[in-house]
Amino acid sequence: MTRRPYLMLVLILILVAFALWIDLSNQITITNPFNQTAFIQRNVSARLGLDLRGGLQTLLEADLPATASVSADDLNVARQILENRSNALGVSEVVMQVAPPRRIVAEFPGISNPDEVVASLQKTGLLEFVDMGTTPVADGTVIQTDFGLTSDTSATPTSTSTGSPTSQPTEGATPTAAPTETAATVYHTVMTGTALDSVSVTQSTTGQNQIAFKLKADTKQLFADYTGTHVNQYLAIVLDKTVISAPVISTKISDGAGVITGKFTVQSANALAIQLRYGSLPIPIKVVESRTVGPTLGQESVQRSLFAGLIGLLIVILFMGFYYRLPGVLADLALIVYALTSLMLFKIIPVVLTLPGIAGFILSIGMAVDANILIFERLKEELRAGRTLRQAIDLGWSRAWPSIRDSNFSTLITCGILYWFGNAFGASLVKGFSLTLALGVVVSLFTAISVTRTFLHVTLDNIKTAEHPRWFGL
Amino acid sequence: MNIIKNRYLFFGISLLVIIPGIIALLLWHLPLGIDFTGGSLLEVKFASGAPLTNAQVASMYVDFSKPGADLSNPIIQPLGTDSLSIRSKVMTDATKVEVVSAMQKLSGTDVTVLHFTQVSAAVGQEVATRAAGAVGLAAVVILLYITYAFRGVQHAFRYGTAAIIAMLHDVLVVVGVEAILGHFIGWEADSLFLTALLTVIGFSVHDTIVVFDRIRENSNRYKKISYEMLVNHSIVQTLDRSINTQLTVMITLLALALFGGLTIRHFVVILLVGVFSGTYSSIFNAAPILVVWENKEWRNWFRRKPVSAE
Numbered sequence: 001m002t003r004r005p006y007l008m009l010v011l012i013l014i015l016v017a018f019a020l021w022i023d024l025s026n027q028i029t030i031t032n033p034f035n036q037t038a039f040i041q042r043n044v045s046a047r048l049g050l051d052l053r054g055g056l057q058t059l060l061e062a063d064l065p066a067t068a069s070v071s072a073d074d075l076n077v078a079r080q081i082l083e084n085r086s087n088a089l090g091v092s093e094v095v096m097q098v099a100p101p102r103r104i105v106a107e108f109p110g111i112s113n114p115d116e117v118v119a120s121l122q123k124t125g126l127l128e129f130v131d132m133g134t135t136p137v138a139d140g141t142v143i144q145t146d147f148g149l150t151s152d153t154s155a156t157p158t159s160t161s162t163g164s165p166t167s168q169p170t171e172g173a174t175p176t177a178a179p180t181e182t183a184a185t186v187y188h189t190v191m192t193g194t195a196l197d198s199v200s201v202t203q204s205t206t207g208q209n210q211i212a213f214k215l216k217a218d219t220k221q222l223f224a225d226y227t228g229t230h231v232n233q234y235l236a237i238v239l240d241k242t243v244i245s246a247p248v249i250s251t252k253i254s255d256g257a258g259v260i261t262g263k264f265t266v267q268s269a270n271a272l273a274i275q276l277r278y279g280s281l282p283i284p285i286k287v288v289e290s291r292t293v294g295p296t297l298g299q300e301s302v303q304r305s306l307f308a309g310l311i312g313l314l315i316v317i318l319f320m321g322f323y324y325r326l327p328g329v330l331a332d333l334a335l336i337v338y339a340l341t342s343l344m345l346f347k348i349i350p351v352v353l354t355l356p357g358i359a360g361f362i363l364s365i366g367m368a369v370d371a372n373i374l375i376f377e378r379l380k381e382e383l384r385a386g387r388t389l390r391q392a393i394d395l396g397w398s399r400a401w402p403s404i405r406d407s408n409f410s411t412l413i414t415c416g417i418l419y420w421f422g423n424a425f426g427a428s429l430v431k432g433f434s435l436t437l438a439l440g441v442v443v444s445l446f447t448a449i450s451v452t453r454t455f456l457h458v459t460l461d462n463i464k465t466a467e468h469p470r471w472f473g474l
Numbered sequence: 475m476n477i478i479k480n481r482y483l484f485f486g487i488s489l490l491v492i493i494p495g496i497i498a499l500l501l502w503h504l505p506l507g508i509d510f511t512g513g514s515l516l517e518v519k520f521a522s523g524a525p526l527t528n529a530q531v532a533s534m535y536v537d538f539s540k541p542g543a544d545l546s547n548p549i550i551q552p553l554g555t556d557s558l559s560i561r562s563k564v565m566t567d568a569t570k571v572e573v574v575s576a577m578q579k580l581s582g583t584d585v586t587v588l589h590f591t592q593v594s595a596a597v598g599q600e601v602a603t604r605a606a607g608a609v610g611l612a613a614v615v616i617l618l619y620i621t622y623a624f625r626g627v628q629h630a631f632r633y634g635t636a637a638i639i640a641m642l643h644d645v646l647v648v649v650g651v652e653a654i655l656g657h658f659i660g661w662e663a664d665s666l667f668l669t670a671l672l673t674v675i676g677f678s679v680h681d682t683i684v685v686f687d688r689i690r691e692n693s694n695r696y697k698k699i700s701y702e703m704l705v706n707h708s709i710v711q712t713l714d715r716s717i718n719t720q721l722t723v724m725i726t727l728l729a730l731a732l733f734g735g736l737t738i739r740h741f742v743v744i745l746l747v748g749v750f751s752g753t754y755s756s757i758f759n760a761a762p763i764l765v766v767w768e769n770k771e772w773r774n775w776f777r778r779k780p781v782s783a784e
Contacts (some may be wrong), residue, residue, distance in 0.1 A: 048502055051737075163706070287592075289592065301735045301737050308735075312730065370719040373715050413675070414676030430665055430668070
């Protein structure tokens with residue numbers, strides 16, 4: 001391939017210098033020489049996966065019957081809302097991805113409060129103001145409302161005339177005694193959380209935590225009219241079908257402002273405010289898988305695997321040097337170029353390094369030398385067949401190429417299938433492994449073929465190898 | 475060196491490993507982890523260094539069982555001296571919080587969650603189905619690719635098929651070993667096991683192709699010699715390379731297994747077994763199968779020659 005080994009050598013050296021620069025820095029800045037502004041500024045610190053730095057990974061699924069289809073829009077909106085909620089909870093670097101048709105993968109690296117996060121994600125956050133008529137209702141009661149009623153809830157025989165503003169307190173005499181089984185009645189939803197303009201956590205005069213809200217301009221009038229005609233009736237404030245509080249409407253509320261009271265701690269009030277602020281999820285969500293990794297476990301694993309990788313690399317280098325002599329040493333140099341280049345790519349792309357990812361990388365070191373072994377075995381054969389060294393090198397490369405190509409291509413096929421498999425389940429460990437292995441295969445093709453060959457040609461130009469057949473292990 | 479001549483010996487050695495594995499599979503089944511069956515895995519560390527007893531944990535799990543969320547009969551294994559690994563049916567994140575604080579109360583020491591995983595049964599089922607699909611898909615795509623890559627050679631399809639048989643050999647070895655180890659030391663097949671298995675498939679085919687490539691090349695060069703000789707010659711020519719490549723891969727894996735930490739040891743050991751099997755099968759199974767096929771040896775009950783002493 002290369003008839004100009006020196007040009008190639010220069011290019012390789014430039015690559016190595018660049019790779020070293022990236023590998024050793026966490027942040028790169030390239031300044032525009034004309035106006036001294038930052039031209040390119042990128043964070044290239046190594047990204048560690050959840051299994052290495054600790055954190056939480058969850059797989060969320062639309063909590064709908066299996067037959068119901070979930071629109072891509074709904075999933076995307078849900079993802080955005082969940083991301084906003086998590087950010088508001090103080091979690092940084094949240095990664096959320098939609099995994100069609102009905103899942104969302106959420107990763108929270110390095111968080112310390114996984115339980116709180118999981119709890120808050122699952123909440124749909126659907127706030128409803130429900131007309132209870134004259135029926136008093138206890139806090140915590142689960143009720144049915146007519147909001148969002150669709151074909152799949154046909155079990156309720158009660159009439160759900162959505163048009164009627166007043167409710168049907170079927171058994172007005174039944175007081176709060178049966179808190180769990182009020183479900184038979186479907187109550188009318190006056191408005192939902194989308195009507196809220198702003199939400200904040202405040203304290204009542206008695207020191208209770210409460211949530212103050214302001215309505216949007218267009219619902220202000222509706223609310224005023226409603227409260228005006230329903231004085232002395234109950235208006236339940238319902239979150240995800242559970243009654244938070246059910247105050248009596250004492251007067252018409254015309255300024256569109258109010259408070260939600262209930263038994264809130266500062267945290268639960270904040271959590272609710274966050275849910276209200278970012279809106280309710282368009283679809284109910286449940287957690288179908290969650291993985292929590294403590295931070296200490298990961299740290300230890302990184303150090304141990306890197307140590308193992310170094311030992312492996314060292315032994316392979318020694319083996320190649322002893323067995324293949326001069327070409328082996330050159331292949332070792334190419335292997336170092338390989339390691340530096342791969343690491344650079346991991347940092348630039350960036351590839352999130354997981355434990356299996358590191359294992360994939362270390363495995364690819366072993367496979368990277370395979371191409372060189374193939375070539376050198378070929379080289380020896382051609383030398384034994386009496387070819388001159390240069391002929392042997394060229395033949396070695398060209399004859400080994402088909403097997404290198406076909407064998408590596410089949411590895412890439414497996415990587416592709418693994419990646420697809422991992423993607424479908426948010427199995428980032430499997431994904432990480434396939435990605436690093438595939439990158440390793442591609443980079444190793446380049447280093448084993450071009451880099452080693454360039455080194456060999458340059459070396460041959462400068463020493464009289466013909467006098468030293470032992471250097472080639474013959 | 476005549477590998478082809480002894481091909482039935484080598485097939486026999488393969489069977490010697492595969493048959494116990496299959497028996498283990500039939501007797502004990504492949505121990506599937508929660509990634510495929512659904513369930514929860516909780517790993518906790520006790521700061522005092524003295525974990526709760528198995529009986530204590532088991533009764534605690536019974537206490538936290540709810541209708542529809544049965545947690546009884548958890549599988550409890552020690553993890554080092556100060557930690558426990560507890561496997562049960564699906565436990566929600568909320569229940570986990572309660573369980574951990576109950577452990578803290580009962581043991582009177584700080585309890586840290588090293589690891590908590592819960593996978594719903596439906597997801598597990600789907601992963602298992604999809605995994606089988608992934609292995610099947612890999613086999614088909616590789617078969618197609620090899621048939622395409624060897625299109626210049628007579629009977630290109632045979633090469634693809636032989637490579638797939640060698641690959642299935644490695645899958646059986648790995649799965650069989652996993653079943654045996656699962657029974658005796660409690661390893662469970664999780665998604666990392668699957669990753670290892672798929673890697674082994676890739677490696678196995680990778681290795682087989684190198685040998686086949688030499689047959690492809692030699693068949694254009696030596697027209698006169700018998701197919702048996704041709705295949706044997708090709709195997710011997712690539713033997714150095716096969717062994718050396720295997721050595722380098724095994725060295726790196728061995729380093730990972732010995733120094734790489736507990737979390738990936740299972741994964742790495744399975745890879746080691748698979749890589750060894752992969753090299754073995756490409757030399758001693760894949761190429762000899764081509765000869766068996768060429769001679770159509772099934773016609774005379776797999777005797778090498780019609781007048782064989784057997």
